[in-house]
Amino acid sequence: MVDTPVGDLLLDGLWLMGIGLGVVFSFLLILVAILVLMSRAVARWGPAEPLAQSLTATAPVPGADPVPGAGHARVIAAITAAIHAYRRRHAA
Template identity: 60%
Template sequence: MDTAVVDLLTEGLWLMVIGLGIVFTFLAILVGLLVLVSKAVARWGPEDVPPETRVATHPLAAPPAADDTRLIAAIGAAIQAYRRRHRP
């Protein structure tokens, strides 16, 4: 090979190694800072307060029934009808 080509390949490899080193170093520093900030927030941050649960209902909707026996019976009948039609 020509010495100029070897010099260009060597210089290209050095630039690649330097560039990858800079990117790797930057990402390592970024991960380290994120871990430190996460630990700081966990230690000194505000306590987690569960949000207040509200059930949004339509003003014209009927209130939920306390006794759902008719619904349970309808579901049971539907399951039995499905099983009768789809026997293996």
């Protein structure tokens, strides 16, 4: 095995390493910046509803009512009515 071609290859490899790591780092650093900006923008202008939902609901139901507030109110109303009906029947 001649030494020079391997030396050339190693130089190519070093070059590739420099460029490659540079690109990977700059790509991910730009992504960091974009994510920070995105989170700030969402916090400022985004709807307040999804955050509240993720805090309160431990397991969001897929395909649930698109307006969770209204849906919850209706569900609560239904449950309350059922409890009332049950108590009235059993108290009598």
